[in-house]
Each structure stands twice: as C-alpha cells, then as structure tokens.
Amino acid sequence: MTAWRLLDTGVLNAAENMALDEAILLAKANNWVPNTLRFLQFSPPCVLVGYHQMMEQEIRIDYCENNGIEMNRRITGGGALLWDETQLGWEIFASKDHPAIPSKIEDLYEKMCEAVCYALNILGVNARFRYRNDIEVNKRKISGTGGTELENAFMFQGTLLIDFDVDVMLKALRIPTEKLKDKEIQSVKERVTCLKWELGYVPPLEDIKSAIEKGFSKILGTTFIHQPLSSQENQLYIEALPRFKSNEWINKIRFSNLKRQELRSLYKNKGGLIRVSLVLNSLSRRINSILITGDFFVYPRNAIFDLECLLKNSSANNLELRKTITNFFKLNSVRVPGLSASDFTNAIWDAVKKVDLLKEGISSSDVNSIFTVCGDFLNINNPSVLLLPYCGKTPTCKYRKKEGCSVCKQCSIGDAFQLAKDYDLLPVTIQNYEMLEETLWKLKKEGANSFIGSCCEAFYAKHKDDFERIGMPGILINLDNTTCYDLGKEREAKIGTFENQTFLNMKLIEQVIRLKSTSKSTICRSLSNVKHEGKI
Amino acid sequence: MDIKGYILPDELLYDKKHFWIKDKDTFITLGMTDFAVRLAGEFVFVDIVEPGKKVEKDKVFMSVESGKWVGRVTSPIDGEIVEVNEELEFEPEKLNEDCYEEGWLVKIKIRDRSQLEELMTVKEVEPWLLDEIKRVKGEDKE
Numbered sequence: 001m002t003a004w005r006l007l008d009t010g011v012l013n014a015a016e017n018m019a020l021d022e023a024i025l026l027a028k029a030n031n032w033v034p035n036t037l038r039f040l041q042f043s044p045p046c047v048l049v050g051y052h053q054m055m056e057q058e059i060r061i062d063y064c065e066n067n068g069i070e071m072n073r074r075i076t077g078g079g080a081l082l083w084d085e086t087q088l089g090w091e092i093f094a095s096k097d098h099p100a101i102p103s104k105i106e107d108l109y110e111k112m113c114e115a116v117c118y119a120l121n122i123l124g125v126n127a128r129f130r131y132r133n134d135i136e137v138n139k140r141k142i143s144g145t146g147g148t149e150l151e152n153a154f155m156f157q158g159t160l161l162i163d164f165d166v167d168v169m170l171k172a173l174r175i176p177t178e179k180l181k182d183k184e185i186q187s188v189k190e191r192v193t194c195l196k197w198e199l200g201y202v203p204p205l206e207d208i209k210s211a212i213e214k215g216f217s218k219i220l221g222t223t224f225i226h227q228p229l230s231s232q233e234n235q236l237y238i239e240a241l242p243r244f245k246s247n248e249w250i251n252k253i254r255f256s257n258l259k260r261q262e263l264r265s266l267y268k269n270k271g272g273l274i275r276v277s278l279v280l281n282s283l284s285r286r287i288n289s290i291l292i293t294g295d296f297f298v299y300p301r302n303a304i305f306d307l308e309c310l311l312k313n314s315s316a317n318n319l320e321l322r323k324t325i326t327n328f329f330k331l332n333s334v335r336v337p338g339l340s341a342s343d344f345t346n347a348i349w350d351a352v353k354k355v356d357l358l359k360e361g362i363s364s365s366d367v368n369s370i371f372t373v374c375g376d377f378l379n380i381n382n383p384s385v386l387l388l389p390y391c392g393k394t395p396t397c398k399y400r401k402k403e404g405c406s407v408c409k410q411c412s413i414g415d416a417f418q419l420a421k422d423y424d425l426l427p428v429t430i431q432n433y434e435m436l437e438e439t440l441w442k443l444k445k446e447g448a449n450s451f452i453g454s455c456c457e458a459f460y461a462k463h464k465d466d467f468e469r470i471g472m473p474g475i476l477i478n479l480d481n482t483t484c485y486d487l488g489k490e491r492e493a494k495i496g497t498f499e500n501q502t503f504l505n506m507k508l509i510e511q512v513i514r515l516k517s518t519s520k521s522t523i524c525r526s527l528s529n530v531k532h533e534g535k536i
Numbered sequence: 537m538d539i540k541g542y543i544l545p546d547e548l549l550y551d552k553k554h555f556w557i558k559d560k561d562t563f564i565t566l567g568m569t570d571f572a573v574r575l576a577g578e579f580v581f582v583d584i585v586e587p588g589k590k591v592e593k594d595k596v597f598m599s600v601e602s603g604k605w606v607g608r609v610t611s612p613i614d615g616e617i618v619e620v621n622e623e624l625e626f627e628p629e630k631l632n633e634d635c636y637e638e639g640w641l642v643k644i645k646i647r648d649r650s651q652l653e654e655l656m657t658v659k660e661v662e663p664w665l666l667d668e669i670k671r672v673k674g675e676d677k678e
Contacts, residue, residue: 078604146604
C-alpha cells in the first residue's frame with residue numbers, strides 16, 4: 001500500500017492554520033497530494049469556533065481581546081475550543097474511498113479515535129473512544145474531534161490536551177453559561193483531563209507525535225513519510241490566507257437561528273439537589289450544551305457526564321427529553337439514591353421552560369434571576385404581599401431588627417415599600433426564617449393567591465422544599481449582592497443577626513409586580529389620576 | 537424504488553453526490569437522498585442561504601452539520617436560489633425524518649436546461665448506488 005504523507009506544519013497562528021486546512025483539503029480533493037497525517041500547533045493562543053457557530057455567543061470576546069487570545073473559525077463542525085501553545089492538533093486528509101476509511105461518519109469517527117487511543121496507550125494513558133466523537137480517560141475528555149469533506153476528500157481533526165489551564169478556558173469560552181458557581185466550575189474541571197494530569201509530567205512533544213503516528217499506522221495499516229507542503233498547497237494557502245484573516249470569515253454573519261439562551265434551574269427533593277445549567281437555542285428548541293451538578297450520588301460514577309454528552313444538541317421537547325433520559329437510566333443501570341430519571345427530566349425541563357419568560361418581556365439576562373415555588377411563572381398571579389429580606393436594610397437602620405420601614409430612601413427596601421404601596425401589595429420585611437414560615441402559613445389560611453418576594457438563590461435552594469411543603473405559590477427574585485451564604489453567615493441570617501447589606505433588583509421586582517398584579521385599587525387609582533387631570 | 541433498503545422515489549432525478557432533484561420546468565427542487573441522510577446521522581444545523589444567491593454547477597453553496605461534521609452541498613446546475621426551506625433553520629431533524637418532502641433544501645432557478653440531461657433517473661442511478669452501498673461496509677440498514 002502507498003505510504004501516507006506525514007506533514008508537520010509546526011507552530012503557526014490561527015488564521016495560518018485555518019488557511020492551511022482549506023488548502024490541504026482542496027489539494028487532496030483534486031488528488032494533488034497523498035493522504036496525509038498533519039500535526040499543528042498554535043501561537044499565539046487562540047479560540048476557534050466551529051464552522052456554524054456565532055463568535056459572540058460562544059466566546060468572551062472582551063476577555064480574549066484583553067488577553068492576547070486570537071479568535072478564528074474552523075472549517076469543521078463542533079464547538080468552541082481554546083488552543084494554547086501546549087496543545088497538539090492532529091488531522092487526517094484522505095480520500096473517502098480509501099479501503100481503510102469507513103464510509104459511515106460514525107464509524108469514521110470511531111476508527112480515527114481508536115488510532116489516537118492506541119497512541120495514548122503507548123504513552124501510558126488508558127484512553128478509550130466515547131460515542132459520538134470524543135476520546136476519554138477515566139470518563140474525562142482528553143481529545144475532541146470534528147470533520148468536513150470536499151468532493152471525494154475529507155478532513156478529520158482532533159485536539160490533544162497536553163497541559164492546559166482550565167481557568168483560562170472557562171474565562172475565554174462561554175461554557176456552558178455566563179456565571180458558573182464554584183461547584184459548577186469544579187464540575188467542569190472534572191469533565192476534562194490532559195496528559196500532564198494523567199501522567200504527572202508532560203512527555204516530549206516528539207514522543208507524543210511519534211505515538212500518534214504509530215497509532216494511525218496501526219489502525220490504517222499504512223506507513224508515513226515526512227514530506228512538506230506541495231507547491232500547489234503553498235499557492236492555495238497564499239490565496240486562502242487573506243480570507244481566513246478577514247472579519248467576514250471570523251465573524252460570519254449568521255441568521256437569527258442561533259438564539260442562544262442560557263438557562264438555569266434548581267430542583268430539590270428528599271434525594272438531593274439537582275442544578276442544571278444549559279444553553280438552549282430558543283428558536284430551534286435544541287439544547288446546545290448542558291451541565292448537571294448538585295448534591296447527589298450517582299452510580300456508575302460518570303453517568304451524568306455521559307448523559308450530558310447524550311443531551312448535547314438534542315431536542316428540548318419535554319416528551320423527547322423524558323424518553324431519552326428514562327432510556328439512558330435504564331440502559332446504563334444508572335442509580336441515584338433518592339432521585340429518579342423523572343427527577344432529572346423535571347430539573348432539565350424546569351430550566352428549559354424558563355425560556356417562556358422571554359415572551360413575558362423578561363430579558364434574557366433576568367430569566368435566571370426568577371425562581372418560583374408551587375407553580376409556574378405564567379400561572380402565579382395576583383400577589384397580595386411583597387416579602388423582603390431584612391438584610392436589604394442598612395446595618396444602622398433602626399428597623400434592621402424589626403419589621404417595618406420609614407421609607408427614608410437610604411436603601412432599596414424603602415423603594416420596595418413605596419412600590420408595594422403603588423401596586424396595593426402589603427410589604428413585609430422578613431426578620432428570620434420562623435417569621436417567613438409564619439407569614440406564608442397566614443397567607444395561605446387567609447386564602448391569598450400568591451406572593452412576590454426577594455431572596456438569594458442559596459436561600460431558595462436551601463428552603464425550596466419548605467416553600468413547597470407550605471404550599472403558597474410565589475415568585476422570588478434573586479438578590480443583587482454578596483449574601484450571607486457567600487460570606488458563610490447563613491446561621492446568623494436565619495436568626496436575624498446577619499450584619500451585611502444586600503440590594504434588591506428593583507427593576508426586575510417592579511417588572512414582575514406589573515406583570516402579575518391586577519389590583520382593582522391600581523385601576524381605580526389610574527382612573528382617579530386621569531379624572532384629576534380632567535381627561536374624563 | 538427500494539434499493540437495498542434505501543428509498544429513491546421513481547419520479548425524481550439524481551446525481552452522483554447523493555442529491556435528488558425535482559424538475560419543475562423553470563426551477564428545480566434540491567434535497568438529500570435517503571442514503572445520504574442515513575450516512576450522515578442526525579443533523580443539528582442547516583446553513584440557510586439567501587434567495588437570490590447565484591450557484592454554479594458542482595460548486596459548494598451551502599453547508600449542513602451532523603455530529604461535528606460539516607457537509608457541503610453542491611448545486612447540480614448553474615442557477616439562482618429562488619426559495620429556501622426555512623423550516624430547516626429551526627428543525628434540522630426534518631432532513632432525517634422526511635428527506636424527500638419536508639426536508640427539501642432549496643429551489644434553484646434553471647439557467648441552462650441542458651445541464652439537467654446529465655442527471656440520472658432512479659434506474660440509471662441504481663448500479664452506481666449499489667456500488668456505493670457495497671462500499672459502505674458494516675452499515676446497519678434499518
């Protein structure tokens with residue numbers, strides 16, 4: 001069998017590497033060059049979005065610009081990647097009808113990944129292919145892949161994480177949501193790995209390349225000969241480079257179909273807490289990516305990682321989600337003490353349906369600041385009280401430790417009191433947890449429809465099941481500042497002795513009150529105001 | 537016609553890039569065959585092009601994506617895009633579910649009708665497709 005070319009293009013910048021991808025693929029499509037294994041590296045560091053992705057939706061552009069990270073676009077599919085100088089890229093350019101190349105894309109992925117798994121095993125890393133297109137070590141991703149084609153040629157590429165900085169990755173890429181909590185950041189780290197973490201050291205780059213060459217040699221049944229770019233490839237590269245440097249390429253204008261919405265939910269029952277952070281394409285209703293964390297035990301240990309992979313790019317339809325997750329649990333004998341497949345479906349669905357808040361006029365940045373208890377946002381109406389946290393008062397306020405407010409305008413609680421008056425709601429500052437529970441029971445006894453309140457997400461997470469137990473429907477709006485939970489002072493807050501000050505999201509509170517309040521007094525007052533102006 | 541488990545409607549024309557063509561006198565409708573969509577797997581993205589875009593025979597003018605794979609769509613004729621299946625923007629899975637009806641890709645105004653003579657009927661494409669099927673080793677035929 002004819003030997004393949006081994007092409008090492010060394011260290012280049014993002015546009016140069018992308019232009020070479022196009023040039024080599026075109027040359028292969030014309031049969032001007034042999035089948036090729038290419039190695040590539042990047043400097044300066046860069047982020048590369050997939051061919052069909054929108055740059056600003058996947059990348060934190062400001063961060064990249066301020067930190068010397070270039071931005072560009074691949075000719076292959078898949079998601080955004082960070083490439084720094086330590087990573088190694090490998091690419092196969094070949095004819096589709098080569099006998100060693102499977103025709104079905106799924107089989108092609110598996111075979112190419114097998115070659116790299118073989119290479120990693122040579123290096124002492126126990127790697128395996130993970131369906132659909134990743135390579136993992138102990139259930140952690142070490143290599144991602146993607147491909148494209150042109151006439152009878154194809155290009156298949158992969159990354160190999162050798163030693164990388166997860167924190168930079170999380171800052172440069174919007175994975176999967178804008179604001180990740182510490183626990184979620186730790187969870188993201190648990191989902192990836194690199195050679196250095198696995199081996200405790202970084203093997204020489206030449207050893208890594210040699211291992212990959214051996215892997216492809218073994219799996220494809222071929223040998224490789226070092227050869228440079230051909231003159232035709234060089235010419236094609238020179239012609240292509242301006243396009244790959246252009247704003248038109250890098251920031252390809254996409255249709256509005258890429259309506260990326262980050263959604264979060266928090267689901268709790270006796271068995272534990274499930275947190276979901278997902279990115280939804282709000283027009284196609286597909287889940288672009290998802291992160292499932294929380295306080296629960298799962299067997300097999302990495303089942304949740306596999307579920308996340310399975311749900312990537314899947315439909316966000318409730319029935320289909322339910323079917324997919326139920327089947328996944330069944331087929332993989334997944335056990336989560338106290339939580340079922342249905343609980344995970346409900347948690348994910350709670351996140352997905354937050355997208356409907358956009359139709360209510362809630363901004364995409366505010367949807368995740370709204371929590372509900374005992375009902376959905378759309379069904380909770382006509383609130384009669386506005387519950388406010390005492391920690392919203394200034395620490396020196398004479399009402400800090402007792403119910404009430406002088407509306408002195410020194411804090412947002414005064415603003416909320418005024419707002420409540422305008423909309424005929426009874427404002428109540430909650431001094432401690434016992435008072436909250438008493439207040440909610442009283443409201444329920446009096447037949448109140450619902451309440452609106454403000455608390456931090458941590459409080460909501462901690463007491464969600466208490467709210468559900470009491471059974472009073474309500475809408476809660478997240479606080480805007482460092483809370484007792486952030487400071488580790490929740491015990492003091494519970495008994496009313498927390499000394500810091502938080503701030504209400506007044507704009508969102510007013511918007512929600514306006515949406516939900518249909519107070520007759522409000523209508524009468526409006527009519528009265530109009531009469532006063534002589535317009536009736 | 538059923539060719540080894542792959543459906544190719546009798547009334548359509550075909551090319552050797554796994555596209556089907558419906559001749560509507562002044563324009564053609566273009567789509568991907570059952571064989572093509574099953575090889576590709578589940579589509580997650582269809583790049584919607586603008587009506588008015590000029591296309592050239594055998595040149596790439598749009599792309600689709602399935603499982604991180606970017607597939608390139610070529611035109612069988614010279615012409616101009618007159619209509620695009622915008623449903624695929626939100627429901628790319630329609631390509632998999634119904635590639636001959638709801639999963640059509642584009643409609644192209646014909647500039648040179650003689651180019652249609654190079655396209656094949658289902659009977660003419662059958663031997664070629666049988667070779668393609670043989671080439672695809674180990675594929676599951678549902």
